[in-house]
Amino acid sequence: MKCTDLWNCVVVPLQFAPTQRALLAAILIGILCSVVGAFVVLQDLSFIGDALAHASFPGVVIASMLGWNIALGGAIFGVATALGVGWITRRSKVSLDTAIGVLFAGMFALGIFLLSRNRGYNKELFGLLLGDILAVRQSDLWTIVGVGGLILVVIAALYKELVLMTFDRTAAAAQGLPVGFLHYLLLSIMAITVVVAIQSIGIVLVVAMLVTPAATASLVVRRFWSMIVWGSLQGLVAATIGIYVSAYIDGVPTGSSIVLAHTAIFIIVLVLAPRKNALAGLFQRKVAD
Amino acid sequence: MAAVASQAHIRLQAPTTIAPALEVRQLTIRYDQRPVLSDVSFQAQASQLIGIIGPNGAGKTSLIKAILGLIPSTGQILVAGQALAKRSRKVAYVPQISAVNWRFPASVRDVVLMGRYGQLGWLRRPKKADYELADAALEQVNMQDFAQRSIADLSGGQQQRVFLARALAQEPDVLLLDEPISGVDVPTQEVILHLLRDLSNAGRTLLVTTHHLQHLEHHFDALLCLNQRLIAYGPPTAIMTRDVVEATFGRSLVLVPSHERIILDCNHSNCSEKPALTNNDSTAKN
Numbered sequence: 001m002k003c004t005d006l007w008n009c010v011v012v013p014l015q016f017a018p019t020q021r022a023l024l025a026a027i028l029i030g031i032l033c034s035v036v037g038a039f040v041v042l043q044d045l046s047f048i049g050d051a052l053a054h055a056s057f058p059g060v061v062i063a064s065m066l067g068w069n070i071a072l073g074g075a076i077f078g079v080a081t082a083l084g085v086g087w088i089t090r091r092s093k094v095s096l097d098t099a100i101g102v103l104f105a106g107m108f109a110l111g112i113f114l115l116s117r118n119r120g121y122n123k124e125l126f127g128l129l130l131g132d133i134l135a136v137r138q139s140d141l142w143t144i145v146g147v148g149g150l151i152l153v154v155i156a157a158l159y160k161e162l163v164l165m166t167f168d169r170t171a172a173a174a175q176g177l178p179v180g181f182l183h184y185l186l187l188s189i190m191a192i193t194v195v196v197a198i199q200s201i202g203i204v205l206v207v208a209m210l211v212t213p214a215a216t217a218s219l220v221v222r223r224f225w226s227m228i229v230w231g232s233l234q235g236l237v238a239a240t241i242g243i244y245v246s247a248y249i250d251g252v253p254t255g256s257s258i259v260l261a262h263t264a265i266f267i268i269v270l271v272l273a274p275r276k277n278a279l280a281g282l283f284q285r286k287v288a289d
Numbered sequence: 290m291a292a293v294a295s296q297a298h299i300r301l302q303a304p305t306t307i308a309p310a311l312e313v314r315q316l317t318i319r320y321d322q323r324p325v326l327s328d329v330s331f332q333a334q335a336s337q338l339i340g341i342i343g344p345n346g347a348g349k350t351s352l353i354k355a356i357l358g359l360i361p362s363t364g365q366i367l368v369a370g371q372a373l374a375k376r377s378r379k380v381a382y383v384p385q386i387s388a389v390n391w392r393f394p395a396s397v398r399d400v401v402l403m404g405r406y407g408q409l410g411w412l413r414r415p416k417k418a419d420y421e422l423a424d425a426a427l428e429q430v431n432m433q434d435f436a437q438r439s440i441a442d443l444s445g446g447q448q449q450r451v452f453l454a455r456a457l458a459q460e461p462d463v464l465l466l467d468e469p470i471s472g473v474d475v476p477t478q479e480v481i482l483h484l485l486r487d488l489s490n491a492g493r494t495l496l497v498t499t500h501h502l503q504h505l506e507h508h509f510d511a512l513l514c515l516n517q518r519l520i521a522y523g524p525p526t527a528i529m530t531r532d533v534v535e536a537t538f539g540r541s542l543v544l545v546p547s548h549e550r551i552i553l554d555c556n557h558s559n560c561s562e563k564p565a566l567t568n569n570d571s572t573a574k575n
Contacts, residue, residue, distance in 0.1 A: 174382035175407025
């Protein structure tokens with residue numbers, strides 16, 4: 001793609017409908033992931049988020065083979081794995097990390113097994129591993145708007161309960177909140193968010209969409225709601241940068257350029273953060289323990 | 290008319306027999322079939338400040354969590370004569386400050402306001418009255434000047450007071466505190482213990498677990514000595530006999546009466562509980 005001046009450079013990619021859809025999808029996904037990511041980061045669920053992305057793989061493969069909605073197939077396996085992880089840790093002495101390790105690798109292996117039987121689908125499924133946002137259709141965009149909107153409404157409605165559980169689960173239970181339900185709900189929200197984002201960002205990179213904006217915000221902000229606002233803005237900015245980068249540099253998958261934009265923002269903020277930040281405090285606290 | 294009057298009289302009398310603020314009947318807690326705490330029964334009155342003592346694994350924290358309904362137990366728990374409802378504002382909990390996610394970005398006022406969340410109900414935002422209760426609770430613990438501070442910037446004692454304020458914002462009759470004077474320095478311990486005394490003087494019932502065995506008789510109206518069962522319960526000076534101390538802590542502790550104070554000492558090098566021996570052992574963080 002070629003352009004003449006700055007304004008022209010901004011406008012040219014937007015003349016194409018696929019790029020318009022891609023930009024809109026990337027921004028919506030970026031904001032959704034950042035909001036959910038604030039809870040993920042503060043509850044140390046990053047590893048689970050990554051695991052969920054991988055665990056959704058067999059669902060994606062099966063849906064693709066049967067011609068079903070790929071996001072739906074992934075969501076079923078993602079949510080089932082999330083509930084399975086919770087179930088294993090409640091029913092046995094297996095730790096959370098271990099239960100995740102078992103299910104996440106097992107599910108991903110199942111996906112590869114199924115995939116290897118159907119070589120014809122390789123191109124599409126390779127796209128799912130690394131993401132292909134320019135392939136987003138109008139109907140995919142509606143899925144993102146509908147599912148993402150529903151998740152944001154649920155988070156807004158249960159905001160204070162989710163915040164209290166994230167901050168101090170015992171006190172939340174002592175106040176009579178159903179922490180078990182809220183925990184499963186949050187895991188399910190995370191699973192659905194991951195699956196919605198997979199088509200654009202790819203299974204391998206999607207965890208960064210959740211974690212990096214919230215992690216960057218935690219370097220600067222001092223209130224939970226401002227963490228969400230910062231994350232959403234960063235999601236918007238990184239999505240825009242990522243789409244333009246992949247529009248102008250041939251062959252760069254959009255998932256990688258968006259995630260790279262997030263990572264660059266994180267590193268810049270880390271270096272420029274004016275004071276001893278929350279993350280540094282975390283490491284110091286851990287050392288002190 | 291006479292019959293009606295006498296019935297009314299009976300109805301009036303029933304509530305006037307004052308039920309204890311907290312009554313625990315035959316409470317038993319099991320973990321994987323293994324009893325952690327067996328057959329504990331006691332009553333706590335309004336305005337009582339009660340210390341729960343015992344070695345590690347004695348069931349101190351389990352007792353508190355069972356009263357809060359956080360872990361399964363058998364037996365009865367009555368608050369002001371009534372079986373405890375699941376979402377009850379009457380009993381508030383102050384966790385160990387080491388058990389909280391201090392990375393969470395929140396102001397002091399945000400945290401205290403969380404004490405109102407359980408009562409607000411689903412889909413309700415805090416209202417002006419809730420903010421006022423939160424601010425009043427902060428004043429009670431003398432932390433009003435810190436309302437807008439970030440919780441990550443607070444000292445251990447200030448964190449403890451903020452959590453106390455969060456519990457007070459719930460307007461409870463009974464407060465359960467898990468190791469409130471652990472991980473803070475001695476002057477801060479004094480501040481917190483004074484605060485607890487003020488709260489009990491105001492009519493609240495406080496149950497406080499502690500492994501600081503100094504000045505017990507000075508700080509608490511009654512002691513609950515636990516070691517997987519209730520060893521003794523009563524005023525410190527009355528119950529802290531050699532037999533009770535040995536049954537609670539084993540033989541690693543000896544009782545030394547001195548200057549009308551009870552001093553508990555640890556005469557074994559392998560004494561795992563580390564009771565407070567000196568004034569400077571308590572600054573280490575958990």
